Amino acid sequence: xxxxxxxxxxxxxxxxxxxxxxxxSLRRQTWQDWELVAVDDGSTDNSLDILSAAAxxxxxxxxxxxxxxxxxxxxNTGLVLCRGDLIAxxxxxxxxxxxxxxxxxxxxxxxxxxxxxxxxxxxxxxxxLTDGLLAYEAWLNRHLRDEEIRRDLFIESPFPHPSIMAxxxxxxxxxxxxxxxxxxxxxxxxxxxxxxxRFARLPGHLLFWRDRSERVSRTSSTYSRAAFRACKxxxxxxxxxxxxxxxxxxxxxxxxxxxxxxxxVAGIRVARWIEVDPRKIGQTIHGAPVVxxxxxxxxxxxxxxxxxxxxxRDQVRAWAADNGLAEGxxxxxxx
Amino acid sequence: xxxxxxxxxxxIRFRVRSPGSxxxxxxxxxxxxxxxxxxxxxxxxxxxxxxxLEGLPQVRGARVLDLGSGTGxxxxxxxKLGAARAVCVDTSPKAVAAAKANCAVNxxxxxxxxxxxxxxxxxxxxxxxxxxxxxxxxLLDIAPGVVRYCRAGGLMLLSGILWEYNxxxxxxxxxxxxxxxxxxxxxxxxTVLLRRGRxxx
Numbered sequence: 180x181x182x183x184x185x186x187x188x189x190x191x192x193x194x195x196x197x198x199x200x201x202x203x204s205l206r207r208q209t210w211q212d213w214e215l216v217a218v219d220d221g222s223t224d225n226s227l228d229i230l231s232a233a234a235x236x237x238x239x240x241x242x243x244x245x246x247x248x249x250x251x252x253x254x255n256t257g258l259v260l261c262r263g264d265l266i267a268x269x270x271x272x273x274x275x276x277x278x279x280x281x282x283x284x285x286x287x288x289x290x291x292x293x294x295x296x297x298x299x300x301x302x303x304x305x306x307x308l309t310d311g312l313l314a315y316e317a318w319l320n321r322h323l324r325d326e327e328i329r330r331d332l333f334i335e336s337p338f339p340h341p342s343i344m345a346x347x348x349x350x351x352x353x354x355x356x357x358x359x360x361x362x363x364x365x366x367x368x369x370x371x372x373x374x375x376x377r378f379a380r381l382p383g384h385l386l387f388w389r390d391r392s393e394r395v396s397r398t399s400s401t402y403s404r405a406a407f408r409a410c411k412x413x414x415x416x417x418x419x420x421x422x423x424x425x426x427x428x429x430x431x432x433x434x435x436x437x438x439x440x441x442x443x444v445a446g447i448r449v450a451r452w453i454e455v456d457p458r459k460i461g462q463t464i465h466g467a468p469v470v471x472x473x474x475x476x477x478x479x480x481x482x483x484x485x486x487x488x489x490x491x492r493d494q495v496r497a498w499a500a501d502n503g504l505a506e507g508x509x510x511x512x513x514x
Numbered sequence: 515x516x517x518x519x520x521x522x523x524x525x526i527r528f529r530v531r532s533p534g535s536x537x538x539x540x541x542x543x544x545x546x547x548x549x550x551x552x553x554x555x556x557x558x559x560x561x562x563x564x565x566x567l568e569g570l571p572q573v574r575g576a577r578v579l580d581l582g583s584g585t586g587x588x589x590x591x592x593x594k595l596g597a598a599r600a601v602c603v604d605t606s607p608k609a610v611a612a613a614k615a616n617c618a619v620n621x622x623x624x625x626x627x628x629x630x631x632x633x634x635x636x637x638x639x640x641x642x643x644x645x646x647x648x649x650x651x652x653l654l655d656i657a658p659g660v661v662r663y664c665r666a667g668g669l670m671l672l673s674g675i676l677w678e679y680n681x682x683x684x685x686x687x688x689x690x691x692x693x694x695x696x697x698x699x700x701x702x703x704x705t706v707l708l709r710r711g712r713x714x715x
Contacts, residue, residue, distance in 0.1 A: 199685075200681035207699065303651070303676070303678045303679065304679075306651060387676075
């Protein structure tokens with residue numbers, strides 16, 4: 180078999196009800212030169228039967244059946260077997276637009292400086308979506324260029340995992356996926372970013388992201404807010420917070436307080452809190468003084484912005500720009 | 515009626531034009547519609563349905579249900595293709611008023627009936643052709659009802675189905691005893707033509 184241009188990496192565990200729709204959306208792709216590397220991770224429903232039937236009908240489909248060892252093991256197993264220069268991720272309960280592979284592949288061919296391209300995603304069924312998911316979707320879909328994606332990298336995971344296509348060398352060069360008790364995809368994006376990868380997002384809605392209450396990212400502790408925080412802090416300690424023993428936190432609300440706890444686990448103490456709320460200024464919270472924003476000066480140590488509201492974050496950025504503080508050098512938004 | 519616009523063709527046989535803009539003399543079937551028919555960006559679904567309708571011989575003499583009829587354009591097109599009668603149903607009183615006015619301007623008021631509400635507000639009837647250009651997630655929810663209002667062997671033309679719902683809609687209607695005759699994937703939406711099976715599900 181000749182080497183395909185694109186390898187589609189699909190880990191599957193118990194996706195029987197939705198898998199046929201996912202597979203059909205791949206068969207409908209306008210770009211046909213792909214292989215599907217489907218890794219069944221010990222499914223106990225009919226997922227393996229569905230995959231095997233697909234492989235019988237279409238020799239582009241390769242099925243690897245494994246005992247259940249978890250998502251990261253399944254992903255790494257599949258990654259090793261991907262032969263295409265471009266690797267697209269897909270999930271068994273999602274649906275692709277028919278032009279997804281074509282448009283992502285064409286973008287990477289035309290932009291050799293870009294290493295990973297995502298696309299806008301649309302969640303469905305629409306009427307069941309929570310406000311939180313709708314807000315996340317809107318936030319994700321706003322950022323198309325590398326600098327926008329990087330600026331908000333530590334706020335939320337920038338890419339729905341099944342929406343990306345990346346160069347094989349870049350994924351393999353990063354060492355594939357890791358199982359460290361936090362989201363494996365966010366961990367990979369942060370490693371890629373630290374390694375200088377350039378990102379982009381196509382403006383078209385090319386990935387339809389099925390929302391189900393039993394989705395692993397809803398039910399597993401690996402995808403809890405605490406796990407996301409631990410992932411961020413792990414990577415911050417190699418970058419923005421490298422060598423730091425203390426930080427200032429801008430925002431002494433709920434988010435700030437959970438960040439204090441998580442930072443303490445990493446051996447970093449909060450030296451001061453930055454606040455605009457006059458009722459908090461002058462207090463001491465967990466042994467650190469609460470000071471007004473006007474006390475902030477460049478070069479006084481790293482500041483993490485732990486304000487949760489987007490409009491407030493925009494105001495922080497505007498104030499910082501007016502007062503000589505550079506994002507990425509003096510402060511970083513982490514919520 | 516308000517707003518004239520440039521007439522435009524859909525499919526091979528239809529020309530959409532504003533009331534009072536004259537009549538086609540080249541054999542096109544005029545659909546006289548107020549501008550609102552195509553203002554919402556769902557043009558590709560309406561166009562897709564009209565293209566399929568014009569190629570369906572079963573429309574001639576059919577009793578038609580247009581669910582979520584909006585401006586009534588699909589019912590009007592079916593009647594102009596020779597359908598016997600049409601029932602237009604919409605939850606919006608404004609849409610129902612617009613459909614009534616559009617049917618009248620097309621000289622079809624005696625062949626069209628208008629209902630404000632949902633399927634539940636219709637007495638049970640076996641239509642020969644059910645048209646439903648409404649969102650895919652609604653089509654999923656009401657699948658059993660839609661099928662019930664279609665006689666055995668009758669046709670259902672469903673559109674407004676965003677890409678992500680297409681597979682699930684087809685599967686739901688197949689499970690309700692229908693057969694997919696055509697599945698058209700458009701730029702954002704899709705249109706599905708089904709036949710209700712002759713054997714009761």
